[in-house]
Amino acid sequence: MLVTDEPQVPSESPPVATRRTRRWPFRPNLPSLGEGKVAYLFLTPWFLGLLLITLGPILASAYLSFTDYSLIGAPEWTGGDNYERMLSDPRFFQSLKVTFTYVFVSVPLQLAFALALALVLDKGVRGLAFYRSAYYLPSLLGASVAVAILWRQIFGSNGLINTTLGAIGFDNLPGWVSTPDYALGTLIVLNVWTFGAPMVIFLAGLRQIPRMYYEAASVDGAGRLRQFVTITLPLLSPIIFFNLVLQTISAFQTFTQSFIVSGGTGGPADSTLFYTLYLYQRGFGNFDMGYASALAWVLLLIVGGLTAVNFLASKYWVFYGDD
Numbered sequence: 001m002l003v004t005d006e007p008q009v010p011s012e013s014p015p016v017a018t019r020r021t022r023r024w025p026f027r028p029n030l031p032s033l034g035e036g037k038v039a040y041l042f043l044t045p046w047f048l049g050l051l052l053i054t055l056g057p058i059l060a061s062a063y064l065s066f067t068d069y070s071l072i073g074a075p076e077w078t079g080g081d082n083y084e085r086m087l088s089d090p091r092f093f094q095s096l097k098v099t100f101t102y103v104f105v106s107v108p109l110q111l112a113f114a115l116a117l118a119l120v121l122d123k124g125v126r127g128l129a130f131y132r133s134a135y136y137l138p139s140l141l142g143a144s145v146a147v148a149i150l151w152r153q154i155f156g157s158n159g160l161i162n163t164t165l166g167a168i169g170f171d172n173l174p175g176w177v178s179t180p181d182y183a184l185g186t187l188i189v190l191n192v193w194t195f196g197a198p199m200v201i202f203l204a205g206l207r208q209i210p211r212m213y214y215e216a217a218s219v220d221g222a223g224r225l226r227q228f229v230t231i232t233l234p235l236l237s238p239i240i241f242f243n244l245v246l247q248t249i250s251a252f253q254t255f256t257q258s259f260i261v262s263g264g265t266g267g268p269a270d271s272t273l274f275y276t277l278y279l280y281q282r283g284f285g286n287f288d289m290g291y292a293s294a295l296a297w298v299l300l301l302i303v304g305g306l307t308a309v310n311f312l313a314s315k316y317w318v319f320y321g322d323d
Helices: 033-064 081-086 090-121 128-141 145-154 160-167 180-193 196-207 211-219 224-252 256-261 275-285 289-314
Strands: none
Touching: 033 289, 081 289, 090 128, 090 180, 090 196, 090 224, 090 275, 128 196, 145 160, 145 180, 145 256, 180 256, 196 224, 211 224, 224 289, 256 275, 275 289
16 A cells, blocks of 8 residues: 555535525515505595595585575575675674684784793793693683683673672672673683693793803893894794694684683674684574585685785794704
8 A cells, every 4th residue: 555645635525506696785665565455444544534524524515605505405506695695794794803803812912921931931940841731731621611611700790800809999890701892802811821732832942942042142242132032033933833823723713612601692792703603603593504604615715815824924034944
């Protein structure tokens, strides 16, 4: 046997051919057809609500606004007669006057009061969570029937307000809700009292303003009022605009307070005849649903027009982060 000193090198196995796969830089995560069906299944209640509860009544009221419909017989097409009747309806113009007065007085006062209180709470008040919840509570209860009844009792002839004023020497006090000159004012005070929702939003906006802006302004010698005008208001203007639009729309829709305080009449002397209350009277009191539908569409145009004006005017006083 021949023995060599060279080490034995193991033989290498032949390479095995492998299939090279192409790798894409990304793989789109597309939902499968089954997932799409499940999504539409969960959206079905919303679509049904949109068609049956929202879109259906909107289209029906648009048609009824051109008809004479009494809720009992079939509607009869009358064209634009309902809209022409408004021009000779004194209560229609009275309801517009009352509603516009209510909106243009109560909404600015409500927002000013909410912003002032938010500025106070933003200074680091102890127990902030409690105060925030307590001040938000009127927004939840302000539109309720119970609060409207309580408000009528407070501002009545023998209510809490007159009792308190009489105890400190005032006499011959009127019944605030039964006097035409003061009845609308009590409802304006009620709306201002429901300042909780805009206050919470203002407070959240104030917390997002960087403190370094105020520190730099203090170093430059700017006082509190100067800082409020040049820093707080511009940076908070998107929040002010948001609250302004929401509260304006909500004020135009006010119904319960006027209905309860006036007993459904809009009195005394139509001084609390809100537009929505007059619409209700014509539709469900006089069974003139065609005219009521026309009133509803006029209200929609008014609210939509004012909202559009607010958006157009916002470019002159609302400042966003990229401006």
